[in-house]
Structure formats: C-alpha cells, structure tokens
Amino acid sequence: MPVPAPDVVRAADAELAVTDLPRARRFWVDALGFVAIEEDDEVIYLRGYEEFLHHSLVLRKAPEPGLRRLAYRVRTPEDVQRAKEFFAAKGLPTQEVPAGTTRGIGEAVRVEDPLGFPVEFFHHAEHGPRHVQRYDLRRGAEPARIDHFNVLTPDVQAAHDFYAELGFRTSETIEDDDQLYAAWMFRKPTVHDIAFTGGAGPRLHHIAFFVPESHHILRACDILGATADHAHIERGPGRHGVSNAFYLYLRDPDGHRLELYTSDYYTGDPDHPTSRWSVQDPRRRDFWGHDVVPSWYREGSTAFGLDGKPKPLVHPPVSEETVHVGADGIGVATEAQLQQP
Ligand SMILES: O=C1C=CC(S(=O)(=O)O)=CC1(O)O
Numbered sequence: 557m558p559v560p561a562p563d564v565v566r567a568a569d570a571e572l573a574v575t576d577l578p579r580a581r582r583f584w585v586d587a588l589g590f591v592a593i594e595e596d597d598e599v600i601y602l603r604g605y606e607e608f609l610h611h612s613l614v615l616r617k618a619p620e621p622g623l624r625r626l627a628y629r630v631r632t633p634e635d636v637q638r639a640k641e642f643f644a645a646k647g648l649p650t651q652e653v654p655a656g657t658t659r660g661i662g663e664a665v666r667v668e669d670p671l672g673f674p675v676e677f678f679h680h681a682e683h684g685p686r687h688v689q690r691y692d693l694r695r696g697a698e699p700a701r702i703d704h705f706n707v708l709t710p711d712v713q714a715a716h717d718f719y720a721e722l723g724f725r726t727s728e729t730i731e732d733d734d735q736l737y738a739a740w741m742f743r744k745p746t747v748h749d750i751a752f753t754g755g756a757g758p759r760l761h762h763i764a765f766f767v768p769e770s771h772h773i774l775r776a777c778d779i780l781g782a783t784a785d786h787a788h789i790e791r792g793p794g795r796h797g798v799s800n801a802f803y804l805y806l807r808d809p810d811g812h813r814l815e816l817y818t819s820d821y822y823t824g825d826p827d828h829p830t831s832r833w834s835v836q837d838p839r840r841r842d843f844w845g846h847d848v849v850p851s852w853y854r855e856g857s858t859a860f861g862l863d864g865k866p867k868p869l870v871h872p873p874v875s876e877e878t879v880h881v882g883a884d885g886i887g888v889a890t891e892a893q894l895q896q897p
C-alpha cells in the first residue's frame with residue numbers, strides 16, 4: 557500500500573548559514589529592504605512585506621556558509637506526520653523537530669530528500685504583522701514574499717520524478733531528445749516552488765523572492781550601484797524565457813544567490829500545460845537572448861545534511877553549459893572549468 561504524500565501548500569521558509577551576521581544584515585535588510593522581524597547576535601529572522609507568517613528566511617551565524625534547510629508549509633497538522641511516513645517509507649533520513657526549534661514555527665519534520673537536500677515540512681506557524689500597506693516602512697526592493705527554491709542536482713530527471721511523486725506538477729522544462737536539463741515544478745498556482753538546474757549537487761542554486769513590480773528590481777540595482785556594492789549583481793536584470801518573469805540575480809556576502817522575481821503567471825487549473833523549451837533556444841533563460849554568465853551555471857551553496865555535515869558533490873555526465881552554443885556565448889566549457897567549486 558503506497559504511503560500518501562503530504563499535501564504541500566508552498567515553498568515557505570529557508571535557513572542559510574552565514575559567516576558574518578552584521579555584514580549579511582547590511583545586505584539583506586539595509587540594501588534590499590527585507591524586514592528583520594526578530595534577531596539576536598546569532599540569528600536574524602527575515603520576511604517580506606506581504607507575508608504574515610513569522611518569517612520566510614533565517615540567517616544563522618556559522619563558521620561555514622551553506623544551506624541548512626528548505627521548508628515547505630503543509631495544509632494540515634496531519635500532513636507533517638504524513639511527510640515523515642512518506643520519506644521514512646523510502647528509507648530516507650527523517651528527524652522530528654519540536655515546536656519552537658525555529659522561532660515562530662510549530663512542530664515539523666526534517667528529512668533528506670533523494671537528491672540529498674535538507675527539507676522541512678511544517679504546518680503551525682505564528683502570525684506576525686503584515687506590512688503590505690505600510691508604505692511608510694517599505695524600503696529597498698520591497699520584497700513581498702518568498703516564491704521558490706532552485707537547486708543544483710546531477711540528475712534532473714530523477715529529481716523531477718521524485719517531486720512528481722510528492723505531488724508537484726511541472727510548468728516548464730528545458731530539454732532535448734536525450735535529456736531533461738532543467739525543470740520547474742509547483743504546488744502553489746504559480747510557475748514553481750522548486751526548480752532543478754542540472755549541475756554538481758546537492759547544492760542550493762538560489763532562493764527567490766517575489767517583488768511587486770519590475771521597477772523594484774531596477775531600484776535594487778540602483779541602490780547597489782549607489783553604495784558601490786554593484787559586485788553583488790551577478791545576472792540581469794532581464795526577462796526570463798522560462799516563467800516569463802522579470803528577474804535579477806544577486807550574490808550575498810557569503811556567495812548565497814538570491815533572485816528578485818516578478819510577473820510570472822498563474823498555473824492553477826488542473827489541466828495546466830507544461831511549456832517545453834529546447835536547450836538550443838537562446839531565449840529560454842533570457843527571452844532577449846542575453847548570455848548566462850558562467851558563474852550562474854557553475855556556482856552554488858553547499859548543502860548541509862541532517863547531521864550538519866556538508867553533502868559530498870556528485871557531478872553530472874553532461875551539463876547544459878557544455879551543450880548549448882549561441883546566446884550564452886560560452887561554447888563548450890572544458891571539463892576542468894566545470895570542476896570549479
Ligand atoms: O525562477 C526561474 C525562472 C526561470 C529561469 S531561466 O533562467 O529562465 O531558466 C531561472 C529560474 O529558475 O531562476
């Protein structure tokens with residue numbers, strides 16, 4: 557008898573290890589405008605202006621930077637137990653997490669998914685004040701809410717198939733006749749809650765936050781330029797082919813990548829079709845055909861397992877970067893180049 561999957565509502569929370577908390581705060585709060593809802597010398601809890609749960613991102617001081625967990629909200633308290641049973645039935649590591657282990661989050665279960673990522677499922681969460689119309693407080697890029705996770709994994713097909721078992725549907729792919737190079741999958745009725753980028757993994761590629769309008773992305777660029785922090789800008793601003801979203805990728809002081817993202821589209825009908833892009837289409841990742849910088853394909857954040865240790869990397873046989881020639885202008889990256897950490 558198959559164990560039923562938990563009813564996942566959406567990507568809801570994540571925790572990043574950062575090596576210098578005041579430096580991280582200057583970037584995430586002072587420059588980008590995230591709301592620090594609670595903080596001390598060890599940890600900062602951040603949220604967007606539209607959010608009402610306690611937080612949607614935790615920055616925790618640590619000797620080494622990395623991803624400590626990706627967290628999904630599930631629909632009922634019973635779905636937390638269902639998640640435990642679903643992953644345990646597959647022989648995957650699971651950990652019960654008492655309420656309050658993360659401020660504002662009730663009892664949860666932490667697992668390692670088959671890709672090697674630390675993933676948490678929770679239901680109960682404290683509500684905090686919504687700042688959606690506190691225009692007197694809104695600053696920086698005015699981040700609204702957490703939108704999705706993107707992870708680097710050597711086998712996108714296997715990742716896709718597992719998350720389909722978990723009840724995620726597929727909005728877009730990048731593929732050719734031989735393989736699936738990337739996939740975007742959702743539970744909430746937008747383009748994705750999780751995306752898989754082919755590459756050495758398990759590593760976090762980025763966490764994305766929705767901003768209200770494209771001008772908030774331009775403002776983030778202007779703010780970083782004004783403070784001579786322009787080196788944090790990695791890729792964009794631009795228009796994605798996949799998702800049709802307007803985007804900007806930034807790297808925080810520890811190298812963690814975040815995406816500011818807006819104006820993707822609704823996917824809530826039961827027969828929503830999957831949009832399939834050819835890996836040879838130069839508009840797939842940037843609709844205007846702009847290059848994808850090599851670091852965007854090659855670099856990511858270390859993932860820590862449930863034991864707190866860095867997960868060893870598995871390299872893919874073929875990477876999108878080595879296949880695609882054209883708008884990316886990269887041509888065929890050498891194996892040595894791809895081995896860069
Ligand atoms: O959110 C996203 C939507 C689209 C793209 S891509 O660069 O257009 O593939 C990347 C992304 O996963 O960050």
Ligand SMILES: [Fe+2]
Binds near residue numbers: 751762
């Ligand atoms: Fe993204």
